Amino acid sequence: MKFCSACGHPVVQKIPQGDSRLRYVCESCETIHYQNPHIICGCLPTWQDKVLLCKRGIEPRYGLWTLPAGFMENLETTQEGAARETWEEAHAKVKIGELYCVFNIPQISQVYMMYRGEIIDGQFGVGEESIEAGLFDEESIPWDDLAFASIKRTLRYFFADRKLGHFPVRVEDLVHGSRD
Amino acid sequence: MKFCSACGHPVVQKIPQGDSRLRYVCESCETIHYQNPHIICGCLPTWQDKVLLCKRGIEPRYGLWTLPAGFMENLETTQEGAARETWEEAHAKVKIGELYCVFNIPQISQVYMMYRGEIIDGQFGVGEESIEAGLFDEESIPWDDLAFASIKRTLRYFFADRKLGHFPVRVEDLVHGSRD
Ligand SMILES: [Zn+2]
Ligand SMILES: [Zn+2]
Numbered sequence: 001m002k003f004c005s006a007c008g009h010p011v012v013q014k015i016p017q018g019d020s021r022l023r024y025v026c027e028s029c030e031t032i033h034y035q036n037p038h039i040i041c042g043c044l045p046t047w048q049d050k051v052l053l054c055k056r057g058i059e060p061r062y063g064l065w066t067l068p069a070g071f072m073e074n075l076e077t078t079q080e081g082a083a084r085e086t087w088e089e090a091h092a093k094v095k096i097g098e099l100y101c102v103f104n105i106p107q108i109s110q111v112y113m114m115y116r117g118e119i120i121d122g123q124f125g126v127g128e129e130s131i132e133a134g135l136f137d138e139e140s141i142p143w144d145d146l147a148f149a150s151i152k153r154t155l156r157y158f159f160a161d162r163k164l165g166h167f168p169v170r171v172e173d174l175v176h177g178s179r180d
Numbered sequence: 181m182k183f184c185s186a187c188g189h190p191v192v193q194k195i196p197q198g199d200s201r202l203r204y205v206c207e208s209c210e211t212i213h214y215q216n217p218h219i220i221c222g223c224l225p226t227w228q229d230k231v232l233l234c235k236r237g238i239e240p241r242y243g244l245w246t247l248p249a250g251f252m253e254n255l256e257t258t259q260e261g262a263a264r265e266t267w268e269e270a271h272a273k274v275k276i277g278e279l280y281c282v283f284n285i286p287q288i289s290q291v292y293m294m295y296r297g298e299i300i301d302g303q304f305g306v307g308e309e310s311i312e313a314g315l316f317d318e319e320s321i322p323w324d325d326l327a328f329a330s331i332k333r334t335l336r337y338f339f340a341d342r343k344l345g346h347f348p349v350r351v352e353d354l355v356h357g358s359r360d
Binding site for chain 2: 001004010039074077098102107109113173
């Protein structure tokens with residue numbers, strides 16, 4: 001950030017009065033420009049005993065497999081974000097169920113919120129940012145070609161928890177850059 | 181947003197190619213300025229059978245009671261945010277426990293993430309943005325003077341769940357402006 005989005009003047013970095021952190025501050029209009037973490041909403045879409053994955057058609061991690069997930073938008077709920085991403089990336093309509101995994105990735109100021117979801121009618125397709133989509137059972141999941149640690153963890157928990165018949169909410173920290 | 185924070189040129193609102201939403205876009209340096217929801221991290225700090233509340237010394241809802249909660253900062257986890265807010269608002273050190281309540285407030289693009297926490301040594305004080313703090317049992321909670329619906333819901337669930345001895349994660353949508 002170099003300029004004030006409110007008035008166009010150059011911003012400076014300083015600790016505002018009563019604050020303890022460096023912020024971008026406009027000394028012309030006195031706006032403090034806070035920067036905060038982003039939420040990634042995602043879904044683990046299931047149909048019968050299988051999970052829907054899509055192969056990424058964009059960077060980063062082009063060509064690797066993922067669960068539908070992306071930046072939450074203003075004016076939506078986390079569940080709506082998860083359903084929207086499932087539609088955009090895999091052209092599947094889902095009935096969003098319970099919150100399942102929450103991952104902090106503090107190094108890049110992101111928080112993942114992954115919901116379980118049931119695919120309605122078993123229909124899916126290939127979204128604009130994907131190059132392939134498919135339903136996988138536990139054995140056929142491309143475990144070595146998953147795009148992000150958040151995705152691998154969610155899938156591992158899912159297949160383990162499904163054997164036990166319940167799905168406690170998982171809250172963990174992840175290291176940015178790892179795929180495990 | 182009126183000006184590009186990267187180059188200082190005026191921004192326009194338009195739907196970028198491949199997108200479906202209006203964004204602030206700089207036609208000079210081509211930066212798309214996304215705007216996304218904010219996370220509010222909070223804590224339900226307990227000491228023995230009591231809950232720590234603080235009375236707000238700032239607007240909105242000056243003079244009403246709240247659990248420690250505030251905007252998550254970059255480079256922290258949701259748990260670290262909850263602990264930091266508890267320190268800032270009530271000068272209590274807490275051992276953060278499990279995630280307890282997640283509230284969507286889509287109208288203002290906020291997501292609350294409330295953790296349970298145990299106060300270490302039972303010590304607390306009055307933070308800079310508070311004018312009072314205290315430990316309350318269920319009967320003495322100022323139920324009619326709570327600042328936000330998120331706080332009232334969290335407290336109601338807590339006392340009900342405590343009687344049953346387990347604390348499932350609660351995920352709900354709230355209406356902005358309501359205190360219930
Ligand atoms: Zn300014
Ligand atoms: Zn620009």
